[in-house]
Amino acid sequence: MRTFIHTTHPARVVLGSGTVSRLAGEVRRLGGGRVLLVTSGGPGTAAARGRVRDELGDLVGAEFGGAVAHTPVEVTEEALAVLRAADADCLVSVGGGSTTGLSKALALRTDLPQVIVPTTYAGSEATPVLGETRDGRKAVSSSPAVLPETVVYDVDLTLSLPLSLSVTSGLNAMAHAVEALYSADADPVTDRLALDAIGLVARALPRLAADPADREARTGLLRAAWLAGTCAATAGTGLHHRLCHVLGGLGLPHAQTHSVILPHVIACNAPSAPDVTRRIARALDVPDAASGLYDLVASLGGPTSLRALGLPESGLAGAAGLGVAAPYPNPGERTVEDVLHVLTDAWHGRRPHGPVTTEAVLARLTEQVVDSFAQSPDPRLRDLLTGLVRHLHAYVAELDVSQAEWSHAIGFLTETGQLSSPARQEFVLLSDVLGISSAVDVLTNSRTPDTTPSAVLGPFYVEGPPEAPHGSVISAGLPGTPLWVDVTVTDTAGEPLGDAVVDVWQADEDGFYDLQLPDLEEPVLRARLRTDSEGRVTFWSILPSHYPIPGDGPVGRMLTAADRHHYRAPHVHFMVSAPGHRRLITQLFVSDGAHLDSDTVFGVKDPLVVDFAPRTGATPDGRVVDGEWRLLNHTFRVAALAG
Ligand code: NAD
Numbered sequence: 001m002r003t004f005i006h007t008t009h010p011a012r013v014v015l016g017s018g019t020v021s022r023l024a025g026e027v028r029r030l031g032g033g034r035v036l037l038v039t040s041g042g043p044g045t046a047a048a049r050g051r052v053r054d055e056l057g058d059l060v061g062a063e064f065g066g067a068v069a070h071t072p073v074e075v076t077e078e079a080l081a082v083l084r085a086a087d088a089d090c091l092v093s094v095g096g097g098s099t100t101g102l103s104k105a106l107a108l109r110t111d112l113p114q115v116i117v118p119t120t121y122a123g124s125e126a127t128p129v130l131g132e133t134r135d136g137r138k139a140v141s142s143s144p145a146v147l148p149e150t151v152v153y154d155v156d157l158t159l160s161l162p163l164s165l166s167v168t169s170g171l172n173a174m175a176h177a178v179e180a181l182y183s184a185d186a187d188p189v190t191d192r193l194a195l196d197a198i199g200l201v202a203r204a205l206p207r208l209a210a211d212p213a214d215r216e217a218r219t220g221l222l223r224a225a226w227l228a229g230t231c232a233a234t235a236g237t238g239l240h241h242r243l244c245h246v247l248g249g250l251g252l253p254h255a256q257t258h259s260v261i262l263p264h265v266i267a268c269n270a271p272s273a274p275d276v277t278r279r280i281a282r283a284l285d286v287p288d289a290a291s292g293l294y295d296l297v298a299s300l301g302g303p304t305s306l307r308a309l310g311l312p313e314s315g316l317a318g319a320a321g322l323g324v325a326a327p328y329p330n331p332g333e334r335t336v337e338d339v340l341h342v343l344t345d346a347w348h349g350r351r352p353h354g355p356v357t358t359e360a361v362l363a364r365l366t367e368q369v370v371d372s373f374a375q376s377p378d379p380r381l382r383d384l385l386t387g388l389v390r391h392l393h394a395y396v397a398e399l400d401v402s403q404a405e406w407s408h409a410i411g412f413l414t415e416t417g418q419l420s421s422p423a424r425q426e427f428v429l430l431s432d433v434l435g436i437s438s439a440v441d442v443l444t445n446s447r448t449p450d451t452t453p454s455a456v457l458g459p460f461y462v463e464g465p466p467e468a469p470h471g472s473v474i475s476a477g478l479p480g481t482p483l484w485v486d487v488t489v490t491d492t493a494g495e496p497l498g499d500a501v502v503d504v505w506q507a508d509e510d511g512f513y514d515l516q517l518p519d520l521e522e523p524v525l526r527a528r529l530r531t532d533s534e535g536r537v538t539f540w541s542i543l544p545s546h547y548p549i550p551g552d553g554p555v556g557r558m559l560t561a562a563d564r565h566h567y568r569a570p571h572v573h574f575m576v577s578a579p580g581h582r583r584l585i586t587q588l589f590v591s592d593g594a595h596l597d598s599d600t601v602f603g604v605k606d607p608l609v610v611d612f613a614p615r616t617g618a619t620p621d622g623r624v625v626d627g628e629w630r631l632l633n634h635t636f637r638v639a640a641l642a643g
Contacts, residue, residue, distance in 0.1 A: 014152045015219070020152060023092065024059055037060050038106070044162075051157065062088060066079065067101070080106060090115070095117075097123075105132055108145050114149060118153060127233040128142050130146045153222040155218050158221070164301065166205070167259065170224070173229070175240055179238050184329055185236055187234075194228065194235075198283040249322075250311060259303050263297070287359070288364075316344055317340060359397075429549055455585065465526045468539060473540040474504070481509070481542060483540070484538070487633070488635045502575070504574055507544045508524075543590070546594040568595065572632070576638055580641055586608060589604055589609045614629075
C-alpha cells in the first residue's frame with residue numbers, strides 16, 4: 001500500500017476561450033477596486049495586454065510594464081513603488097513566466113491578491129516557487145504567499161505565441177510533470193496529473209506544428225501547463241530543474257534549456273527509475289522515453305543542443321560541478337561525472353540512447369514494419385496491413401511465442417494452404433472455427449434489423465450449381481427423411497420478389513456433402529432455382545443431419561488438440577440474389593437438431609433456427625411418401641441495394 005501526503009494549493013482556475021471577459025468580475029470577487037496591471041514590454045504580448053486593459057477598464061489604477069526574465073529585485077522594487085503610489089489593492093498580470101514571476105514577487109512583499117493571466121505554458125502561476133535575481137545570482141524560494149488567488153487561462157491570448165516558443169514552453173510544462181513523477185513526494189494524484197500533462201503536450205505540439213492556430217491543441221497545452229504546474233507545486237522538482245537553473249545562471253534562455261536537457265535527464269535517470277521511465281514512454285506513446293522525447297523536439301524544430309543555445313564547451317565542467325554542489329531530490333545519486341556526461345551529450349545535441357530492453361527493440365521493430373507501409377497508395381490497404389502487423393507483433397510479444405511454436409504455426413498454415421482446393425476449403429474452415437467468418441459477417445451483412453440475418457458461406461459452396469425447376473427433387477435418390485422446402489423471397493416491406501436466384505446446398509442424412517462422397521458423379525443436394533412471380537421456390541430434398549467438419553486436416557486436428565467437438569448444427573444453406581437487392585447468404589437451422597448451442601463455426605443465430613415440421617400423409621405436390629416427411633416453410637427478406 002502506498003502511504004502519501006497530498007497538499008492541494010487553493011486556487012481558482014478559469015480556463016477556456018474568451019475567458020478574459022471574466023477578468024473584471026474575478027477582480028471584484030477578490031474585493032479589488034484599484035488594480036496594478038503587471039506586464040512586460042515587447043510586441044508579442046501587445047494584443048493580450050490591450051485586451052486585458054479593455055476588460056479591466058476603470059479598475060486599472062496603474063500599470064507596470066517592465067517585467068523581465070529572472071525577476072531581478074531592482075525591477076521588483078520599481079514596480080513596488082508604482083504599486084504603492086497607486087494604492088493598488090489587487091494585482092493582475094498578463095504575460096509569460098517572467099511577468100508572472102514579478103507578480104509573485106510583489107505578492108510576497110504586499111500580500112495583495114493576484115489574478116494571473118498566463119500567455120505561455122510555463123506553469124509558474126500554479127507553483128509556490130519564486131526565483132529572484134539579486135546581484136546577478138538567482139535564488140529560489142517557496143512560499144504559499146506567492147500563489148495567485150485566481151488564474152484565468154484564455155486560449156485566445158496564446159494564439160500569438162510563435163511555434164518555436166510554444167514548443168519550448170510546452171517542454172517547460174512537460175519538465176514539471178516528468179520531475180513530479182520522479183519525486184519522493186509524488187502520490188497517485190500527482191502521478192495521474194503528470195501523465196495527463198505529458199500526454200497532452202506530446203499530442204498538442206505536433207498539431208500546432210501543422211496548424212499554429214489550432215485552439216484545441218493550444219487549450220490542451222494550457223491544461224497541461226496548469227496540471228504540470230500543480231504537480232510541481234506538490235511534488236517539487238529535481239536534477240533537471242537544478243541543471244536548468246545552473247544553465248539559466250550562465251545566461252541560457254529558460255524554456256529552450258528545458259527542451260534540450262529534459263531527454264538527457266530522462267536517459268540518465270532511466271536505470272534508477274525504470275518504471276517511471278516506462279510510464280513516461282507510454283504517455284508520450286513512444287517505445288523509449290528519452291530518445292522518443294528527443295525525436296519529438298527535433299521533429300518540431302525545437303532546440304536539441306546547448307551549443308546552439310550559446311553555451312561554450314568550456315562552461316560544461318563548471319556547470320556540472322554547480323549541478324551537484326547543492327543537494328537536490330532525484331531518483332538515484334548522480335556524480336559530477338554523470339552530470340558532465342548529461343551536459344556533454346546535451347551540448348553536442350546527441351540523441352540519447354534508451355536502455356536496450358526487449359520491449360524497446362520490439363516496439364522499434366514494429367514501428368519499422370508499420371513505417372514500411374506508409375507509402376501505400378491505397379490507404380485502406382495500408383490500414384489493413386499495419387493493423388495486422390501491430391496485432392501480430394503484440395500477439396507474439398504478449399504470449400512470448402517461441403521459435404518452435406512459430407515454426408509449428410507456419411507448418412500448420414502451410415498444410416492448410418496445401419489442402420485447400422476448389423473442392424476443399426481448409427482456410428475457410430479455419431476462419432469459420434475461429435469465429436472470424438461470423439465476426440466479418442456480423443460487420444458486413446447483419447446491420448439491418450428488418451432483413452433476414454446472414455450466416456457464413458462455409459467451405460462447401462460450389463459456383464454454378466445445377467439449375468433445378470420448381471418442385472424438383474435435388475437429393476437424387478439419397479436415403480433420408482423427405483423434406484419439402486417452400487420458401488419465399490420478399491423485400492423488406494414484404495413484397496414478393498420474382499426472378500430471384502436461390503442457390504441451395506446441404507449435407508445428407510449422414511452429414512456429408514456431395515464433395516465428400518467420392519462415388520457421386522454429379523452434384524447432389526445442391527441446386528439453383530429461380531423464384532416465381534410470387535417470390536416462391538419449392539423443391540424436395542432430405543432432412544440434413546448435424547455433421548462434423550472435416551477432421552482429417554490441420555483444422556480438425558487443432559480442434560481435437562483443444563478438446564473441442566467438430567460438429568455443425570444441422571442446416572440448409574441458401575444464397576439469395578434478387579435483382580436490385582443485396583445478396584443474402586444464410587442458413588436455416590433445424591430447430592430440433594443437435595449442437596445448436598455449440599455449433600463449431602459459431603454460425604447459429606436465433607432467427608435462423610426454424611421448424612422443419614414433421615408431417616405424415618398428403619404432401620403439397622401430391623408426391624406419395626411413406627411415413628414421416630418434413631416441411632420447411634420460410635420467408636427471406638432482403639434489402640434493396642443502396643442508391
Ligand atoms: P517569458 O515570460 O520570458 O516569455 C518569453 C517571450 O515570449 C517574451 O518575449 C514574451 O514577450 C513572449 N510572449 C509571452 N506570451 C506570448 C504570446 N502569447 N504571444 C507572443 N509572445 C509571447 O518566458 P516563459 O518561458 O513564459 O517564462 C520563463 C520564466 O518563468 C523564467 O524566468 C522561469 O524561471 C520562470 N518560471 C518559473 C516557474 C515557477 O514555478 N516559479 C515555472 C516556470 C517558469
